Amino acid sequence: MSNTASELPLYEVFIRSKNGLHHKHVGSLHASDDEMALTNARDVYTRRSEGVSIWVVKTDNVVASQPEDKASFYDPNDDKMYRHPTFYNIPDEVGHM
Amino acid sequence: MVSPVTDDREEIALNEAFQAKVDAELKIEPKDWMPEGYRRTLIRQMSQHAHSEVVGMLPEGNWLTRAPSLKRKGVLMAKIQDEGGHGLYLYSAAETLGISRDEMYEQLHTGKAKYSSIFNYPTLNWADVGAIGWLVDGAAITNQIALCRCSYGPYARAMVKVCKEESFHQRQGYEIMMVMAEGTKEQKAMAQDALNRWWWPALMMFGPHDSESTHSTQNMKWKIKRTSNDELRQRFIDATVPQAEYLDLTIPDDKLKWNEEKQSYDWGEIDWDEFANVVAGNGLCNRERLQTRRDAHDGGKWVRDAALAYAEKRKKRAAKQAA
Amino acid sequence: MTDKEMLFEYLLRLGDNCVILSQRLAEWCGKAPVLEEEMALMNVGLDLVGQARLILDYAGKVEGAGRDEDKLAYHRDAQDWRNLLLVEQPNGDFAVTMARQLYFDLFQQLQFEALVKSKDQTISEIAAKSLKEIKYHVRHSSDWVIRLGDGTDESHERMQNALDQLWGFTPEMFDMDAVEQAMVDAGIGVDVSTLRDEWDARINAILTEATLKRPDVTWEVRGSREGKHSEHLGYLLAEMQFLPRAYPDASW
Numbered sequence: 001m002s003n004t005a006s007e008l009p010l011y012e013v014f015i016r017s018k019n020g021l022h023h024k025h026v027g028s029l030h031a032s033d034d035e036m037a038l039t040n041a042r043d044v045y046t047r048r049s050e051g052v053s054i055w056v057v058k059t060d061n062v063v064a065s066q067p068e069d070k071a072s073f074y075d076p077n078d079d080k081m082y083r084h085p086t087f088y089n090i091p092d093e094v095g096h097m
Numbered sequence: 098m099v100s101p102v103t104d105d106r107e108e109i110a111l112n113e114a115f116q117a118k119v120d121a122e123l124k125i126e127p128k129d130w131m132p133e134g135y136r137r138t139l140i141r142q143m144s145q146h147a148h149s150e151v152v153g154m155l156p157e158g159n160w161l162t163r164a165p166s167l168k169r170k171g172v173l174m175a176k177i178q179d180e181g182g183h184g185l186y187l188y189s190a191a192e193t194l195g196i197s198r199d200e201m202y203e204q205l206h207t208g209k210a211k212y213s214s215i216f217n218y219p220t221l222n223w224a225d226v227g228a229i230g231w232l233v234d235g236a237a238i239t240n241q242i243a244l245c246r247c248s249y250g251p252y253a254r255a256m257v258k259v260c261k262e263e264s265f266h267q268r269q270g271y272e273i274m275m276v277m278a279e280g281t282k283e284q285k286a287m288a289q290d291a292l293n294r295w296w297w298p299a300l301m302m303f304g305p306h307d308s309e310s311t312h313s314t315q316n317m318k319w320k321i322k323r324t325s326n327d328e329l330r331q332r333f334i335d336a337t338v339p340q341a342e343y344l345d346l347t348i349p350d351d352k353l354k355w356n357e358e359k360q361s362y363d364w365g366e367i368d369w370d371e372f373a374n375v376v377a378g379n380g381l382c383n384r385e386r387l388q389t390r391r392d393a394h395d396g397g398k399w400v401r402d403a404a405l406a407y408a409e410k411r412k413k414r415a416a417k418q419a420a
Numbered sequence: 421m422t423d424k425e426m427l428f429e430y431l432l433r434l435g436d437n438c439v440i441l442s443q444r445l446a447e448w449c450g451k452a453p454v455l456e457e458e459m460a461l462m463n464v465g466l467d468l469v470g471q472a473r474l475i476l477d478y479a480g481k482v483e484g485a486g487r488d489e490d491k492l493a494y495h496r497d498a499q500d501w502r503n504l505l506l507v508e509q510p511n512g513d514f515a516v517t518m519a520r521q522l523y524f525d526l527f528q529q530l531q532f533e534a535l536v537k538s539k540d541q542t543i544s545e546i547a548a549k550s551l552k553e554i555k556y557h558v559r560h561s562s563d564w565v566i567r568l569g570d571g572t573d574e575s576h577e578r579m580q581n582a583l584d585q586l587w588g589f590t591p592e593m594f595d596m597d598a599v600e601q602a603m604v605d606a607g608i609g610v611d612v613s614t615l616r617d618e619w620d621a622r623i624n625a626i627l628t629e630a631t632l633k634r635p636d637v638t639w640e641v642r643g644s645r646e647g648k649h650s651e652h653l654g655y656l657l658a659e660m661q662f663l664p665r666a667y668p669d670a671s672w
Contacts, residue, residue: 006402007199008454010192027255028189029456030198032404033411035563039556040456043463044182047175048262067128151455158449165663165672166490167439167476170446171469177449178462185455198455223663223672273672281670389450397453399578400514403571410570 009058011037013045016053023055031056119320124250127193135319136194138312139249141210142321143191144201148212150184152205152386156220157229165223172269173226179266183259190251206391208378215298217380224277224284224291230270232292232299232337238263239333240303248320271340278344292341293349301372303330335361426602427540428483429502430609432492433599433645434543435475436503439493440653441524442468443660444511453514460560464521467553474546494664498654499647506589508653515568515575515582521561523586526622527593527615529554534610543608562626569630580632587635592642594619599645 008030014023026045031037037056046054065073081087090097111130118125125131154177161177164170188198204210215233220226241263244256274291277284304326307313316322341348352365374380421429445465452458476489487495507524511517532554535547568579594616596604603609627634643649663672 006398006405007197008401008404026258027186028192029185030454031456032401032567033408036404036456036567039560039563040460043459044185044456047178047182047459047463064128067126067130151450154450154458161446161449162443162659163662165494165670167469167473167493168490169672170442171466171473174446174449174462174466174469178459178466181455181458181462185459188455276672280672281667283667284670393451393453396451397457397514399572399574400453400457400568403575404567405571406575407567407571 008032008036009060011041011056012059012062013037013041014055014057015041015045015051017050018052023053026050028059116318119248119318122320124253125248126250134315135321138316138319138321139252140191140194140196143187143194143252144196144204145211145213147184147187147191147201148205148210149216150180150187152212152216152390153233154180154184155386155389156216156218156382157226159220160223160226163223164226169273176230176266176269179262183262186255186258187252190249190255193251202390202394206387206394208387211376213302214372214375214380215295215302217375217383217386218294218298219382221294222287222291224274224287225295227270227273227277227288228291228295230266230268231274231340232270232295233302234263234266234270235337236299236302236333238267239329239336243322243324243329246320246323252321274344274346278346288344289346292346296349297367297371298375300330300334300367303327303333305369305372331361334364338362421599421602423602423606424482424484426599427608428479429599430603431475431479431482431543432502435472435479435492436501437507437524437528438468438472438475440501440503440656441507441520442466442472443656444507444509444517444520447511448517461517464557464560467550467557471546471550471553474549478542478546490664494661498649498657501644501647501649501653501657503644503653504589504593505641505644505650506586506593508650508656509586509589510652512582512585513578514564515578516585518561518564518568519579519582519586521557522565522623522626523590523593525554525557525561526619527590529558530615530618531610531612534615538609539607565626565632566630569627569632576631579630583627583632584635584637587637588639588641591640592644595642595645597645 009032010028011031012028013026015026016023029037029040029044031040034056037058038054041054041056045051077083112132115125115129115131115135125135157173157177157180161170161173164173188201191201192198201210205212220229238260241256241260245253245260247253247256274288277288279285304310307325307327310326313322313325317325338348338353350365352363354363355361356363375383378384442465445461445468448458448461448465450458452461472493473489476492480487480489480492504524506520509516509520529551532547532551535543536551538544538547565579565583568575570576594612596611596613600609600612604611624634664670
C-alpha cells in the first residue's frame with residue numbers, strides 16, 4: 001500500500017477509571033509522538049469522563065506472550081493447587097482463616 | 098498470527114479446535130489461530146463498519162453549521178464526534194487482525210471496500226438530522242446489539258463501547274422529530290418528508306433477505322453474526338411503527354399492517370433494484386462522499402508528514418544530547 | 421450608555437468570539453487531516469459552544485429585553501456582532517486554523533485568568549469553568565504550531581504563511597475603549613492592554629521552539645468593537661442563521 005510508510009505509529013491506550021482501580025486496556029490510536037498520543041487518548045477515550053489517569057504505550061514496545069507458549073507458560077501452574085487457600089483443610093471449629 | 102500449516106490434518110485439527118472454542122462461546126483473541134476466511138470476513142465487516150461511521154459523519158455534518166439553536170449545534174457536534182470515535186474504535190479493533198488503517202483507507206478510497214449505502218442519500222432539511230438519529234441509528238443499534246456477542250474479542254468489546262455511547266443518538270434524533278412533528282405546519286411537513294425519504298433506506302441497512310444473503314450461514318456458524326437480517330429488520334419495524342404513530346407521521350408503505358396472529362407487522366417490499374444501484378455506486382451522493390474522504394486524507398498528508406518529521410527530529414536531538 | 425448596557429456590550433464581546441469560532445471549527449467536520457484530530461477539533465468546538473451558551477444566556481438576562489442565547493445568536497446582523505475579526509477569518513488550511521487558534525487561545529486564557537477575579541459572580545464562575553477547557557486548547561494549538569513549524573519544509577512554510585496572514589488581526593485584541601475601561605473601573609472586566617506583554621512573551625517562546633519567525637507584518641486592522649467586520653462574517657451568519665430566520669415562528 002502506498003501510504004503505509006507515512007502512517008502515524010500505533011499506540012495502545014490504558015485508562016484508570018477511578019482511583020483504586022488498575023489501568024485497563026481500552027483500545028488503540030495513531031499519533032506521531034507521545035504528547036499527541038496522550039492528548040488524542042484524552043479526546044478519543046475519555047469523552048464521558050471515563051478516566052482519571054491515562055497511559056499510552058507505543059504498540060511496538062509491548063512485549064506479548066504467544067498463544068503457542070500457552071502450554072509451557074500456564075499449564076504447569078494448574079497442578080500447583082497448594083498455592084490456593086482451599087488446598088488446606090482446617091476444621092470449622094478454628095473459625096474463619 | 099496464522100501459523101504456517103503445511104499438514105492438512107493439522108489444519109483440520111486446528112479448525113476443529115477453533116470451532117469448538119466458538120461453539121463454547123469462548124472469545125477468539127488477536128494472536129489465536131483462526132481460519133483465514135474468518136480473518137478475511139472480520140476485516141471486511143469491521144472495516145466496512147468503521148468506514149460507515151466515518152462516512153456517516155458527512156450527511157449530518159452537512160447540517161452542523163446550520164443547526165437551528167446553540168443547544169442543537171452542541172448536541173449534533175457531540176454526536177458526530179461519537180461517530181468519529183466509533184470509527185476509530187472499529188479501525189483499532191480491525192488493526193489487531195494485521196491490517197493497517199491506511200490499507201483500509203486505501204480500500205475505501207479506491208472503492209474496493211464498501212460502507213453503509215444509507216450515507217449516499219442526501220440530507221435536505223433539518224428533520225433529516227432527526228430522521229437519521231431515529232431511524233438510521235435505530236437500525237444500526239438493532240444490528241450492533243447483536244454484535245456485542247460476536248466471537249471475536251476486540252470486535253465484541255468495541256461494539257459494547259459503541260452501543261453504550263449510541264444510546265443517546267437515537268433519542269436525540271427522535272426528540273428532534275417530536276419537536277418538529279408538533280411544531281409549525283412547515284416543520285411537520287419537513288418531518289414527514291424526512292420520514293418518506295429515510296424509511297426504506299433504513300430498512301435496506303439490514304441487508305438482503307436471508308435467502309439471498311451470500312455470507313450468512315458461515316458467519317452464523319463462526320458467530321460473527323448472531324441474528325439473521327430478516328429477523329433484525331422485523332424487530333426494527335415492530336419497534337419503530339408505534340414510534341411513528343406517536344409522532345402522527347405516516348410511514349410510506351401502504352402494505353404496512355399489524356398481523357395479530359404473528360404479533361408483528363406485515364409490510365411491503367424493498368426496492369432491491371434501488372438498493373443494488375446505490376451499492377454499485379450510483380446513489381445521489383456516492384461520488385461526493387468518497388471525494389470528501391479522499392480530499393481529507395490526501396489533503397492531510399502534509400500535516401501527518403510534518404508530525405512524523407518533527408517526532409523524528411526530536412528523537413535524534415534527544416539521542417545526541419544523551420551521547 | 422448605562423452601566424447595564426455597558427455590561428451587555430461587554431458580554432457580547434466575550435460570547436460572540438465563542439459562537440463564531442465554534443462555527444468555524446464545525447466547518448472542519450469530516451475533513452480533518454487525521455481521524456484523531458477530528459475528535460480534538462470537535463472537542464474544542466464543543467467547549468466553545470458551551471462557553472457561548474453560558475455567556476449569551478447571561479447577556480440576555482442582563483439586557484432584560486427577553487432575548488435568550490438563541491435570539492442573540494440567530495437574530496443579529498453583522499453590524500451587531502462584537503466578535504474579534506480574527507475568529508471570523510476562514511479556516512484556510514490546517515496551519516491557518518492552528519495559527520488562528522493559537523492567537524486566540526492564548527489571548528482567551530490570559531483574559532479569562534483575569535476574569536476569574538471579576539466582581540461579577542457569574543462572569544467569574546464562567547471564567548473559572550472555561551479556563552480548564554482553554555488551557556487544554558492552548559496545549560493543543562501550541563503543540564501543533566511547534567510540530568508544523570519544526571516539521572517538514574512544506575509545513576514550515578505553510579505555518580509561517582499562516583502566522584503572517586493572521587498577525588494583523590491580533591493587535592485589536594488588546595484595544596481598550598470606553599466599554600472596556602468602564603468594566604475595568606467597575607472591577608468586572610480586565611484591562612486587555614496589560615495582557616499584551618505576556619501574550620507576546622508566550623507567543624515568542626512557542627515560535628522560537630517551532631523555529632518560526634515572529635511575523636514581520638506592518639499592517640493591522642480593527643473595527644469589530646463597532647461592528648465593522650470583514651466580509652466573511654456575513655456569509656458565516658447567513659449559513660448559521662438560515663433556519664431561525666426562514667422560520668421565525670418555529671422552535672426547534
